[in-house]
Amino acid sequence: MSDTPLMMPGFGNDFETEALPGALPQGRNSPQKCAYGLYAEQLSGSPFTAPRSTNERSWLYRIRPSVRHTGRFTKIDVPLWKTAPDRDPHDLPLGQYRWDPLPAPNTPCDFIYGIRTMTSTGDARQHLGMAASLYAFNENMTDRVLLNADAEMLIVPESGTLDIFTEMGRMVVPSGHIAVLPRGMMAKIRTDAKMARGYICENYGAKFTLPDRGPIGANCLANPRDFKTSVAAFEDDDTAHQLVIKWCGGFHTTRLDHSPLDVVAWHGNYTPYSYDLSTFSPVGAISFDHPDPSIFTVMTAPSETAGTANIDFVIFPERWLVAENTFRPPWYHRNIMSEFMGLITGQYDAKEEGFVPGGASLHNMMLPHGPDLDAFEKASNADLVPVKLTNTMAFMFETRFPQQVSKFAAETDQLQDSYIDCWAGLQKQFDGTRKT
Numbered sequence: 533m534s535d536t537p538l539m540m541p542g543f544g545n546d547f548e549t550e551a552l553p554g555a556l557p558q559g560r561n562s563p564q565k566c567a568y569g570l571y572a573e574q575l576s577g578s579p580f581t582a583p584r585s586t587n588e589r590s591w592l593y594r595i596r597p598s599v600r601h602t603g604r605f606t607k608i609d610v611p612l613w614k615t616a617p618d619r620d621p622h623d624l625p626l627g628q629y630r631w632d633p634l635p636a637p638n639t640p641c642d643f644i645y646g647i648r649t650m651t652s653t654g655d656a657r658q659h660l661g662m663a664a665s666l667y668a669f670n671e672n673m674t675d676r677v678l679l680n681a682d683a684e685m686l687i688v689p690e691s692g693t694l695d696i697f698t699e700m701g702r703m704v705v706p707s708g709h710i711a712v713l714p715r716g717m718m719a720k721i722r723t724d725a726k727m728a729r730g731y732i733c734e735n736y737g738a739k740f741t742l743p744d745r746g747p748i749g750a751n752c753l754a755n756p757r758d759f760k761t762s763v764a765a766f767e768d769d770d771t772a773h774q775l776v777i778k779w780c781g782g783f784h785t786t787r788l789d790h791s792p793l794d795v796v797a798w799h800g801n802y803t804p805y806s807y808d809l810s811t812f813s814p815v816g817a818i819s820f821d822h823p824d825p826s827i828f829t830v831m832t833a834p835s836e837t838a839g840t841a842n843i844d845f846v847i848f849p850e851r852w853l854v855a856e857n858t859f860r861p862p863w864y865h866r867n868i869m870s871e872f873m874g875l876i877t878g879q880y881d882a883k884e885e886g887f888v889p890g891g892a893s894l895h896n897m898m899l900p901h902g903p904d905l906d907a908f909e910k911a912s913n914a915d916l917v918p919v920k921l922t923n924t925m926a927f928m929f930e931t932r933f934p935q936q937v938s939k940f941a942a943e944t945d946q947l948q949d950s951y952i953d954c955w956a957g958l959q960k961q962f963d964g965t966r967k968t
């Protein structure tokens with residue numbers, strides 16, 4: 533599984549790819565008979581009538597049509613993968629919260645059963661909001677296939693390279709890269725590692741896209757060519773499989789006598805993709821102060837209100853700090869948006885300890901947060917020479933809605949009791965007789 537498959541560059545392109553020569557019809561979508569006895573099928577990620585700029589669909593040429601990949605469904609329980617609105621009661625009051633990483637599973641579990649939803653908001657049935665989850669799994673999906681009809685899935689590996697085989701081909705996604713699976717895409721998720729761990733943002737709303745750059749111009753931040761889409765690959769596998777569909781928060785399964793990952797050729801713009809976060813070109817202050825953290829937005833999932841994202845995916849990558857007479861870490865603030873953070877590697881510059889790779893924090897709507905005491909002291913007294921911030925890659929799922937903490941997140945041993953105390957030492961420094 534460790535080889536690196538061919539990928540196609542570009543964001544939102546109209547791609548075409550075939551795993552067998554001549555499998556892709558030319559000049560038409562639905563010929564009377566397809567090559568190799570394939571079935572033609574359209575997969576639409578937007579309403580048929582969506583404006584051209586947001587219209588997304590792909591044509592798939594497959595061994596069996598998708599109707600043969602369903603049957604009579606049985607409801608199953610995946611108890612810790614939650615969907616908004618999540619009404620499981622718990623007693624955790626309002627607060628700023630932080631969690632340690634998930635421990636390794638002590639029994640075999642695959643990606644689906646390794647998911648622990650931490651927060652959710654909005655309503656999947658209304659195509660509003662999101663869920664933030666952690667995953668930790670140690671068993672590969674070999675004969676089980678996931679279809680998430682509720683959400684586009686942004687997967688952020690922290691440890692363990694993921695091997696994601698979707699209907700539209702194969703992606704290898706190590707830590708430091710991300711993968712995006714469009715709503716309704718069937719996939720097997722596997723790893724060569726003993727355990728794979730990371731984060732998932734389920735986007736119930738409009739798909740992620742690239743933010744406008746405004747005065748920044750035509751370059752920097754996430755550049756379209758650094759997004760990579762898989763080439764066609766298929767399984768012609770007539771062994772028993774199980775399809776698991778997540779649909780409006782419920783889980784339903786059906787038994788198949790073959791693999792549904794049977795697309796031999798496809799074309800279109802509704803595709804999975806991956807992205808190497810190290811190709812993000814950060815823009816920042818070169819004189820004093822620093823811009824709002826939105827300057828580090830990799831992708832945004834817009835809402836119907838301009839500038840108000842359903843979700844922003846923001847990273848805090850390695851970069852030079854050069855601002856003069858400036859408190860360089862993120863400033864203290866309160867915010868109408870709600871921030872779920874994770875750490876992929878190293879250390880985050882606003883926290884000296886307690887926030888570790890695989891862990892998570894939640895700063896909900898209008899709750900104050902910022903550097904801990906040690907980070908404040910260090911930054912307030914630092915010699916402001918140019919400094920390269922290295923060995924760091926934090927990220928944020930930021931949403932317009934307040935986030936509901938799940939029962940699991942409220943009651944897990946990984947919840948840190950002491951997080952709020954990281955600011956307790958910030959004492960009054962005010963002296964009305966001393967201006968400087």
Ligand code: FE2
Pocket residue numbers: 865867871895901
């Ligand atoms: Fe914040």
